[in-house]
Amino acid sequence: MSNTSTQKTPYFLPAEVVRAIARALDSKNNSELLDNKCQDLYLNKNELDQLINTHIYKVIEKVELKKSVENELKTLIAQMFDDYLKVVANYGLSERHRDEIGPWVVEAFFCPYLINIVSFLGIRTRPFEKTDYIELMTNNSTSLELAFKIIERRVKDWNTFYADLPQGDKDKITAWRRGDDIPSQTSLMSILNTQNAPKNVLVFLLTARAIEYFKKQNDYELLTQYFKSPVSFEALMVQFEDLMSALYERDMQYVNTLYQNKDEQFFDRPSTIIVKLLDLSLNSFSKDEIKQAKECFVKAFELSLYRSGRLCNHIIEVGFVIASWQESPDMSLISKLKSVQNLYGYTLPTIVTEDAKRKKENLVEDWEINMWRSNAQKVFNDFKVELPEKYQVSSAILPVYLDAKELELDLKKPNKKVKLNENSKLHRDKNKKKQITTQLIWNTLLEDLDAVNKLLQAGADINILSDNNESALLIALQYMNLIEINEPDDSFYQALKDLSYTPKTINAMTSKKHLLPLLSAVQTGRLDVVEHIVKLGADVNKKGGGSHLDALTTCLFLIGTIKNSKLSNNRFSMIAQDPKTAIKRMSDFEFSTFVRETQGSLGFNRQQVTNHLAQMMKSSDAMALLKEVSEVFKEQTQANYELFDLSKMRKIAKLLIDQGANPSARYDWHGIHGYTPFLLACELNEAELVSYILDNATEYSKDDIINTVYRDRRDGQAIGYERICKHFKADDVLEVIDRHLTLEISDEVN
Structure with a gap:
C-alpha cells in the first residue's frame, strides 16, 4: 500500500486494500478492472466480494491447503475487511489527508492483522513454526534467502526434492536467494505446486514473497512493535477504535476552535463543507425545490464517503427520501445509497436475491420507495426541518381500495384484472397508481371458496400472477402455514392442487415478504404437500422469506423451534x-x-x-x-x-436432501457469516439428519460439508462442527461424524 495516494479520501478504498494484497501475492495485480474499482466510491458489497475472491482467495485455493485451514484463512481475511469497513463507517477523518493518515492506518490497523494471519499460518502449516514466520519479518536479510534457509532446516525431504529439480528451476531458486528479484506467483507454483513437493513449502514461500514485497513498499520495522502474542480481532478493534475516537475528538476540537475564533479556515474544512451542502439540500427540499435538493445532496454524499464516519449514515437516510420523492424516483442514486449502506454495514432492509438480470444491491422494491417517502418527516425531524404537507404521508402501508364494480364477480371474463391500492402519493410509478391482481387471487385473499370454485369452473388461469408475484396456490399454502397466526385451513389448497402449474408459478417469489410456495409448504409440516410442490418443479435451493433461507434450512429451523417453541x-x-x-x-x-x-x-x-x-x-x-x-x-x-410432528419434519428434510438441497449452502444469521444447514443440524443434535446428509454426500462434497466453518463477525472467530457440537452438547452428532471419518480413513487404507 503506497504511502502516497492519488485518492482524496483519508481512508483507503476497499479495492485499494485488495490491490495491495494482490500485488504482495502477485495475483493479477495488473488487472485494469481492479485499478478502475480503486477509483470507485460506490463499490458495492458484491463487487468487493468478487474482487477478494478473484485476487486473494483463488491464490489460497491453489496452494491446496487442508480444507479447514483454507476456510479459516479466508475467514481471517474476510474479518479484516469487515472490521476495516466498520471503522470507515463509524469514525470520521474529515480533517485528515491521505498522505498523513494512510501510513498510520497501515501501521495501526493492517500490521497487527497481518501478524494475526501469520501467527495462524505458523500454528497450522507444519513443519513450520510461528517463530519461522516472525523471523521472516524481523530479519534484515531478504525474506526469500531466509525462507530457504528455514526450509532446509525444517523440511526433511527438501534436499532430495531440490536435487531432482531441473537445472532451470534450480537457477531460479538461486536468483531468488540472491535477491535479484521477487519470484512471481506463477514461478513459485510451477516448481512447488506439484504432487511430490514437500508439504506447506509453497504457502511458506508465498508468505515470504508477500513479506518481502511489504518490506520494499513500507518500513518493515512497522511490524516489530506487534510481535508479542497476537491478540484477538475483537481486542484489536477496541484498541484501534479508541485511537480513532481520540483522533476524531482532536479534529473536532480544532474545527470548533476555528469556528469560535471566526477563523476563515473554518469555512474551508471538509466537515464544514459537507454540513453546509447538506443544509442547502434540506432547505431546498423543504421549499419543494426537489431537483436542487438532489444536486446539493449528491455533492454532500460523495464528499462524505470514506471520510465522515457515522454522519454518512444520516446522510444516506436523507438521500433515500430525496431520491424517492423526485418526480420519477432516482433509481441510480438509490442504488448507490444502498450499495454504500450495505458495504458499511448499516441496517439494510432489502433482501439480496439471485435475480440474474440485476446487480444484487440494485434491487429496489416498491414497498421501500413507499417506506422512504412516508418517513420523510421523521428523517427531517432529526435536522429540525418542517416539510410541506404533501410530503407528510403518515404510513407506508398502502390502504386496500376497491370500488363496487370491481368487486362484482365476472364469470364471463374469469381472468379479468382487479385494480387496487389507489395512492399516487406513495407509488413510485406515477403511471401505475393502482396495483393489479386477478379475480382468482383476490377472491382467494378474501377467503371466498365459493367464488374461487366458480372462477376455476369458468376457466380462470391459475398461472397468472399478481403485481406482487402472488399466485392463488401460494395464498392457499399460506392458509395452511403453521407459523402464521391463524387456524390452518386446507380447503383452498384442495381446490387448487390438482391443476397444471408452470415452473414460473411454483418458483415465483413475492416482492415484499419474499414468500415462496416451497417454503410455505415446508411450514405446513405436511410431507404430502412438500412432495407435491417439489414434483411441480420447485427449486429446492432457492432462498426466500424474511430470513432469506432455503427450504432445508427453513425445515431445520422449524425442527429447532418445535423442540423449544x-x-x-x-x-x-x-x-x-x-x-x-x-x-x-x-x-x-x-x-x-x-x-x-x-x-x-x-x-x-x-x-x-x-x-x-x-x-x-x-x-x-x-x-x-x-x-x-x-x-x-x-x-x-x-x-x-403442537400440530407439527418432529418425525414428519425429519422426513421432509430427507426429501429435500434427496431432491438436491445443498447442506453446505451458506447464509448469514445474527452476525454469523457462512452458517450452513449441516452446521445447524449439528447445533440441534440432529444425529439422524447429520448421518443422512453424510450418507448421501459424494466423497468430495462430504469433505466440503464437514470442513466448512462459519465466521462470527463479532469476534472474527472461524468455527467448525466440533466447536459447535461441544458448545451445544451435541454428543450424538459428534459420534456420527467420527464414525464417518473413521470409515473414510479405513477406505483410503484399503
Missing part, C-alpha cells in the same frame, strides 16, 4: 412488555426483517422505532391492546406448533 413466544412477549429493550437486543438482521414486516410504518432506524414505541407506551389503551394481541399470539402459536 417457547422461544418465539418469549420474543413476542418482550416486544409487548419492554419494546425498547426488545428493539435494542435485535441483531441488525432481525431488525431489518422487522422493518420489512412493518413496512417502515414505525420508522426505519432503531431510534425512530424506539421513539414510536415509547410514544405508544404512554397510552394505556395502546399498551392494553398490545398485551392482548400478545396473549392471542402466544395461544395460537403454541396451538399451531
